[in-house]
Amino acid sequence: MSDLTAWLVVWPVAIPLIGVALTVILWGRERAQTNIGVIAISLQLVSSIVLLQHVWENGPLAMAMGGWSAPFGIAFAADVFGAGLTVAASLVALLVLIYSLADTNADHRRAGFIPLILALMAGVAGAFLTADIFNLYVWFEVTLISSFGLMVLGGRREQLDGAVKYAFLNLLATTFLLIAIALLYGMTGTLSMADLTGKVAALPADSPIEIIALLFLLSLGMKAALFPLHFWLPAAYHTPLPAVSAIFAALLTKVGVYSLIRVFMLVFPDGADIAREAMIWVAVATMIVGALGALAESDIRRVVSFTVVSGVGVMVGGIAIGTEAALLGTTFYMIHSIIISAALFMATGMIVRAGGGTRIADLAGLYKGAPFLAVAFLLCGLSLAGVPPFAGFWPKVYLVQAGLEAGAYGIVAGILISGFLTLMLVGRIFALVFWRAAPEGAPAVASDGGAVMKGTLGALTILTFVIGVYSAPVVNASGRAAAELFAPDAYIGVVLGRSAQADAGGVEGPGARP
Amino acid sequence: MNSLILRTAVPALAGLMLLFSIYVLLRGHNEPGGGFIGGLIGASAFAIYTIAEGLASARRALIVPPITIAGVGLFLAAISGIVSLLFGDAFLTGQWWFPAFNPDLKYFSSVVLFDIGVYLVVVGAISGIAFALEERE
Numbered sequence: 077m078s079d080l081t082a083w084l085v086v087w088p089v090a091i092p093l094i095g096v097a098l099t100v101i102l103w104g105r106e107r108a109q110t111n112i113g114v115i116a117i118s119l120q121l122v123s124s125i126v127l128l129q130h131v132w133e134n135g136p137l138a139m140a141m142g143g144w145s146a147p148f149g150i151a152f153a154a155d156v157f158g159a160g161l162t163v164a165a166s167l168v169a170l171l172v173l174i175y176s177l178a179d180t181n182a183d184h185r186r187a188g189f190i191p192l193i194l195a196l197m198a199g200v201a202g203a204f205l206t207a208d209i210f211n212l213y214v215w216f217e218v219t220l221i222s223s224f225g226l227m228v229l230g231g232r233r234e235q236l237d238g239a240v241k242y243a244f245l246n247l248l249a250t251t252f253l254l255i256a257i258a259l260l261y262g263m264t265g266t267l268s269m270a271d272l273t274g275k276v277a278a279l280p281a282d283s284p285i286e287i288i289a290l291l292f293l294l295s296l297g298m299k300a301a302l303f304p305l306h307f308w309l310p311a312a313y314h315t316p317l318p319a320v321s322a323i324f325a326a327l328l329t330k331v332g333v334y335s336l337i338r339v340f341m342l343v344f345p346d347g348a349d350i351a352r353e354a355m356i357w358v359a360v361a362t363m364i365v366g367a368l369g370a371l372a373e374s375d376i377r378r379v380v381s382f383t384v385v386s387g388v389g390v391m392v393g394g395i396a397i398g399t400e401a402a403l404l405g406t407t408f409y410m411i412h413s414i415i416i417s418a419a420l421f422m423a424t425g426m427i428v429r430a431g432g433g434t435r436i437a438d439l440a441g442l443y444k445g446a447p448f449l450a451v452a453f454l455l456c457g458l459s460l461a462g463v464p465p466f467a468g469f470w471p472k473v474y475l476v477q478a479g480l481e482a483g484a485y486g487i488v489a490g491i492l493i494s495g496f497l498t499l500m501l502v503g504r505i506f507a508l509v510f511w512r513a514a515p516e517g518a519p520a521v522a523s524d525g526g527a528v529m530k531g532t533l534g535a536l537t538i539l540t541f542v543i544g545v546y547s548a549p550v551v552n553a554s555g556r557a558a559a560e561l562f563a564p565d566a567y568i569g570v571v572l573g574r575s576a577q578a579d580a581g582g583v584e585g586p587g588a589r590p
Numbered sequence: 591m592n593s594l595i596l597r598t599a600v601p602a603l604a605g606l607m608l609l610f611s612i613y614v615l616l617r618g619h620n621e622p623g624g625g626f627i628g629g630l631i632g633a634s635a636f637a638i639y640t641i642a643e644g645l646a647s648a649r650r651a652l653i654v655p656p657i658t659i660a661g662v663g664l665f666l667a668a669i670s671g672i673v674s675l676l677f678g679d680a681f682l683t684g685q686w687w688f689p690a691f692n693p694d695l696k697y698f699s700s701v702v703l704f705d706i707g708v709y710l711v712v713v714g715a716i717s718g719i720a721f722a723l724e725e726r727e
Contacts, residue, residue: 086681094668100661142682152681 082139084130085152085205087123088162092116092198099191106185110177113190117170120197124162131159132553136560138207138570146207146571147271153207153571157407157557161334162204164414168326169197171532175422176319178528184229184317192229195222196323203331207571209257209343210267212335213250216299219328220246226320227312238315245308249298256291259284260343270571272343273564289348292339293355300332302392303362306385310369313384314377314434318425321377325384325417330410333391337406340395341561355396360490362389367497371504375434376427379505380420383460386494387413393487394475401481403558405474408550412467412540416460419536423453426525426533427509436505441514445521448530450510452537457502459540462495467543470551593642600642607635615709619696625705629712636717645724656718663710670703 095116099109131137131154138153140146154162173193180189199218206212227239261267263283264275279285294305301309309329313321340348366386373379391413394406430446431439443450459466472491479488524530543550560567611632618624636656640648652659674683687698 080675080678082680083675090668090672090681094665097661097665097668100664101658103655103657103661139680141680142684143680 081130082137084123084127085137085139085154088120088127088166088201089152089198089205091119091123092194092201095194096191096198099194100188103188103191104186106182106190109185109190113173113194114170116194117166117173117197120201121163121166121170124159124166124201127154128156128159128163131156132556136567136570138567138573140573145573147266147268150206150208150211151268151270151571152205153270153567154205155557155560155567156553157337157561158204158334160407160553160557161330161410161414162201164411165200165204165327165330166197168414168418168536169193169200169323171535172319172323172326172418172422175322175529175532176317178526179317179319179425180229187229188225189229192222192225193323196226196327200327200331204334207269207567208267209260209269209272209339212269212338213253213257216250216253216331216335219331220250223324223328226324227316229320230317232315235315238312241308242312245298245305249295249305252291252295252298256288256295259288259291263288268571269338269342270564270568273345273568276343277346285344285347286350289340289344289351290354292343293336293351293358296332296336296339297358297392298332300329300336300388300392301362301385302358302388303365303385304358306362306365306388309385310373310378310381313381313421314375318421318428321381322418322421322425325381325421326414329384329388330391330414333388333395333406333410336392337395337403337561341403342564342567345564352396352398355392356484356486359389359393359396360486362386363393363490363494364389364497367494367501370501371497374436376436376439376505376509377421377424377434379436379501380417380424383420383498383501384413384417386498387417387460389494390472390475390491393484393490394478397475397479397482397484397487399478399482400558400562402475402478403561404551404554405471405478407554407557408474409471411550411554412459412471412543415536415540415543416456416468419452419456419533419540420460422529422533422536423449423456426529427453429523429525430521431509436508439509440512441510442521443510444514446524448534449524450506452530452533453510454502454506455537456540457506458499459544461499461502463499465541465544467540467547467550469544470547471554474551596642600639604635604639607638608632611635611709611713615705616697616702618705619702625708626712629709630716632709632713633716633720636713637720640717640720640724645721648721648724652717656714656721658714660711660714660718663707663712663714665707666710667704667707670700670707673700673703 095112098112102108136153136155138151140149140151196219199215202215203212224243227242228235264272266272266275298305313324363386366382366389370379370382373382391406391409394402426449428434430442459468462468462472475491476488611628614623614631615625615628636648671682673685677685685700689695
């Protein structure tokens with residue numbers, strides 16, 4: 077049945093939503109909830125892989141919800157960019173979920189850990205797959221609400237402190253986003269991103285497009301933790317459970333970067349020059365401030381939070397360069413960053429567990445008790461800094477090359493300097509936490525994490541190594557994603573139901589109605 | 591709250607509110623109303639019952655924990671979207687069934703199922719919040 081194909085774009089969102097419903101019905105029965113959670117995320121991974129394969133072979137795929145065709149109804153659409161990120165997100169979420177089984181206790185799980193993670197994943201996949209800009213806002217809210225719950229899980233005082241900052245800044249950002257969307261809607265009368273492309277281009281020359289683009293940059297930049305609005309991230313991400321920090325760092329900022337790319341490639345492909353100019357300097361500042369902040373911090377979980385900020389700068393730097401080669405680099409970096417942010421927060425959780433504290437000054441000599449953790453942390457850290465042969469090396473190569481070609485020397489300098497600072501940082505942490513001899517009479521390493529934690533961290537470490545050594549598939553996929561972003565005709569065609577593919581994809585008019 | 595007037599009035603009032611909430615839910619199919627507002631009215635019935643009779647008897651009146659009701663509602667809403675898969679339509683496309691004995695009955699549809707799901711989510715979530723607030727006092 078031809079209509080079944082279009083359903084591929086729904087399953088990565090619908091499966092975790094059904095998982096939320098089932099786990100909420102089974103509230104308090106942790107074992108059943110955990111099983112459902114693992115199954116739901118696994119199915120999400122499988123369905124997104126099938127979706128990516130379909131999109132790879134047949135081009136973008138769209139489905140109009142309820143048969144109400146875009147631009148009037150809400151459509152879901154997948155291209156290689158969105159589907160690829162959904163695959164990366166659900167793969168990392170599955171590993172983080174397995175890691176969390178060893179990291180959370182019964183109290184956390186009774187307080188709704190699994191339903192919240194599933195709701196978060198539904199929101200992330202929804203944001204990656206929707207083709208409607210207001211619907212994008214709604215999925216932002218879904219991730220936001222579930223992340224509030226996850227952030228305070230455990231109920232310690234500093235968690236509430238972090239959650240208040242996080243909640244306030246993010247609610248402010250979503251309000252700005254809503255204002256930007258409302259202004260855009262007021263001017264064009266449409267919310268479908270595919271429809272906006274033509275409508276925005278056809279606006280009279282004196283329309284306040286620049287202001288709206290800046291509002292989008294402000295609100296989505298706040299979500300993505302761009303300088304100078306990055307401060308909420310290091311103020312909040314070190315407080316929740318390590319597994320929660322890992323999934324936040326891996327996915328939430330990436331949703332912001334993803335939306336920036338969608339908005340600036342699809343809605344404002346031309347014009348918006350002030351916002352693009354601002355993006356260059358904001359990106360450079362974010363890279364440098366993130367790396368310097370990480371060097372200056374004394375709390376190891378805050379150090380890792382600052383490296384996430386620095387990575388966001390690199391990704392947005394690619395958007396600011398704005399060539400196809402640069403977007404290839406940004407897409408590759410997003411996939412790399414999803415893996416490496418999760419791995420580093422998982423490793424940090426194990427370091428805190430092993431060393432019994434979060435202050436770097438108090439941590440020493442962990443190599444002796446946790447050699448596996450030491451090696452995994454070092455390899456992930458090198459990947460983060462962009463040292464070959466790890467996955468972090470390639471996107472930076474592509475971005476630097478694209479920057480030199482486009483004459484964006486500020487961004488090239490930013491990437492190189494922040495990479496150098498990150499390398500210093502990794503060396504510093506490794507030397508202090510793992511190499512430095514523990515003081516006399518210090519207690520032995522409490523725990524090296526156990527098989528589950530080591531296994532999931534090891535899997536991510538191997539993944540970043542394998543992608544580094546055998547980078548062709550990810551490079552090809554990123555290149556294809558970038559090419560589709562620059563020539564969005566096929567995407568726009570399926571969303572608006574213009575091409576032949578759309579007829580097979582179920583975007584034709586509403587079904588039989590009374 | 592220990593008020594004789596409230597405790598005398600509430601059983602009748604709460605029952606009436608619940609009945610009205612279902613009326614609003616079904617009315618929403620073609621006229622103003624619907625699952626969300628109906629659910630709010632239903633949840634207010636349980637909230638006022640909790641204030642008058644105490645938390646323990648409100649929990650007994652609801653039989654299942656409120657969070658379970660919300661879960662069932664979310665499940666029904668998700669299922670109502672997937673029903674259209676069987677008919678080869680897009681996700682969330684409305685499906686109707688008109689019984690042979692009375693084709694004018696318009697309530698057998700996935701759209702109403704979705705609205706019932708919303709109703710249960712709202713009743714479950716809001717009365718859960720009301721119970722939690724009552725518990726702290």
